[in-house]
Amino acid sequence: MEKTDQRYHHFIQILREELVPAMGCTEPIAIAYAAAKAREVLGRLPERILVEASGNIIKNVKSVVVPNTGGLKGIEASAAAGAVAGDAGKILEVISQVTDAQKKEIKSYLAGHEVRVAPAPGDVVFDIIVTLVAGADTVRLRIADYHTNIVLIEKNGEILLESGNVVSDSASGLTDRSCMSVEAIVDFVNTCDIEDVQDIVQRQIDYNYAIAQEGMAHDWGANIGKVLRQHYGDDIKIRARAMAAAGSDARMSGCEMPVIIVSGSGNQGITASVPVIEYAKELQVSHEAMLRAVTLSDLLTIHMKTGIGRLSAYCGAVSAGCGAGAAIAYLNGGGFTEIAHT
Structure with a gap:
């Protein structure tokens, strides 16, 4: 995707709007x-x-x-x-x-x-x-x-x-999401100048992985992360889930570390990033590849959640889980077809 394409700048602005720090x-x-x-x-x-x-x-x-x-x-x-x-x-x-x-x-x-x-x-x-x-x-x-x-x-x-009429589930004031599609997102992630997203996504990696480590190191909530690791081992498939669960447990139990949210949710921000970071470490990919994969997960999560609304009976972490899964397929060499199917 060329920088002259308006969608390129929309995607960067969407990331700026969505990937913001929150405590609790x-x-x-x-x-x-x-x-x-x-x-x-x-x-x-x-x-x-x-x-x-x-x-x-x-x-x-x-x-x-x-x-x-x-x-x-x-x-x-x-x-x-x-x-x-x-x-x-x-x-x-x-x-x-x-x-x-x-x-x-x-x-x-x-x-x-x-x-x-x-x-x-x-x-x-x-x-x-x-x-x-x-x-x-x-x-x-x-x-x-x-x-x-x-x-x-x-x-x-x-x-x-x-500020005018309130429309339930609207996102007035935010960048128009109608430019988003799986194909456009994959194109952007593959071709964007990494410096255009690095600062935004690196902060998410730093914050969310840190609270996941805190959740594994100490007793928070139901300790789901620790339970998964203790009972099912340290295989990457388990570790990716355990680390995300640990971050969520810490956050929902009053941990005073900030989280970078996605689609208005810290649990979605953790789910979209931590499993992807864990797989990137396991696969020993370059740091740039990790940044692109997390960016992919974030944008796919936002795209899937856009039609559902900021709050719903449906848990948005499911969308983030799909985004993370697609980004893990990407880390394993998947292209558009594999990402879309995932």
């Missing part, structure tokens, strides 16, 4: 981000917080450990962490710099203030509305369609920001 499961972090931004607009600590969330947000947040909170779980903890200790400027790393003193403040805030959760009105699949109240001041902020998409900020009835 992305839905609680989105709530923390909303609360931190709303508190910034409010100008002081709120006396009470209301979080209205769509069903899939509630499902994804209710049982997840929120990082940097001392083990707290759920929507209330996410909102309190953002309001008390969040830095909205860090976006999906909003609570990455919480101090020990602030962790105590978060717990104290939850004990002494009302943080209420309610279903969001309407049928938008990805919908978070936070309302912060302090004295006579009220701030209402809404994130919809994807994790960082603030569509409304309102203070004391005055609209400070409004």
Whole structure:
């Protein structure tokens, strides 16, 4: 694919949009981000917080450990962490710099203030509305369609920001994905100037492999990675699964290491990259070949997930698993036909 082809630049921009760092499961972090931004607009600590969330947000947040909170779980903890200790400027790393003193403040805030959760009105699949109240001041902020998409900020009835109609499962504001196809993605991966994607993808390799190693080294969650390795051996087929599972276990259990997400999900970001990295190491391919393979996996994952939406009852890690499998076929010498069939 020539650099003069518009798709070439679209693919790079899509990677920039999708491969971003996040600490913790992305839905609680989105709530923390909303609360931190709303508190910034409010100008002081709120006396009470209301979080209205769509069903899939509630499902994804209710049982997840929120990082940097001392083990707290759920929507209330996410909102309190953002309001008390969040830095909205860090976006999906909003609570990455919480101090020990602030962790105590978060717990104290939850004990002494009302943080209420309610279903969001309407049928938008990805919908978070936070309302912060302090004295006579009220701030209402809404994130919809994807994790960082603030569509409304309102203070004391005055609209400070409004970005138009929210369409369920839309990706308005993101680069048009209609240019994507398996054939075009394979063409791009085979011919792109590696320097155009290296910084973006290398950070994903570094971050996601590091949390996978952390998951294997210490006790996190159900320790699925360790269980796979201990009971089924260290064959590459097992190791690729075990490392990805270990990274996910650490992330979902409150590990304070960042992950590079794909399609709005850390588990998808881990699944799309870690098994491919493990196979690249096993096959002793060049570093450039690893970079191209992970890029292939990422773009295929995004392509498959585009028609499904950012949140769904369908687990997006399945798409990432398909992307990783296709990239492993690529590492084993597969071309378009083998990748497409995989």
